[in-house]
Amino acid sequence: IVNIGNPGSGNRGNAIDALENAGINWETDIQAEGLKASEAAKMLQDGRIDAYFYTVGHPSGSFKEATAGRRKVKFIPIENIDKLLAAHSYYAKSYIPAEYYPNAANTTDTNTYGVKATFCTSANVSxxxxxxxxxxxxxxxxxxxxxxxxxxxxxxxxxxxxxxxxxxxxxxxxxxxxxxx
Known part of the structure; x- marks a missing residue:
């Protein structure tokens, strides 16, 4: 069971992009769950899900919670990042520093991607x-x-x-x- 985020969320869209980039059909190849990101860490530690996607800046309270429990948690590196970036210009290469989550199973940084943020304002602002x-x-x-x-x-x-x-x-x-x- 993999939490890909609640329906309509950016988190879900990002998870689907990553899965498709890896050749995984989220509707047929995995048992996808639609939880809010705030619920995922506890569900992972309770054994009610096996993995979750969460698009967030690091360090993250959710990932600290997920890695602090009795279940050992490992961050999975994203493969073929260049292919993902070519298809979606709003993503950028990133990594999760191992030192941010000392209780995780990872001992080295994890290659991943992030979402580029756009600072927006009203056209009416001077x-x-x-x-x-x-x-x-x-x-x-x-x-x-x-x-x-x-x-x-x-x-x-x-x-x-x-x-x-x-x-x-x-x-x-x-x-x-x-x-x-």
Missing amino acids: DDIVYAITKEVFENLEDFKALHPAFGTLTKESMLEGLTAPIHDGAMKYYKEAGLK
């Missing part, structure tokens, strides 16, 4: 405000990256790849000034 926010983040990127380990591999260039929303005029003004667009 160009000046969006310009100022964009400039603040990009010109203080090292400080921004220090806010959470999931931001650690960000670069100015990578932050402009795979965008899923139109670029606000205020952000575009900064990108052009900085020579990024």
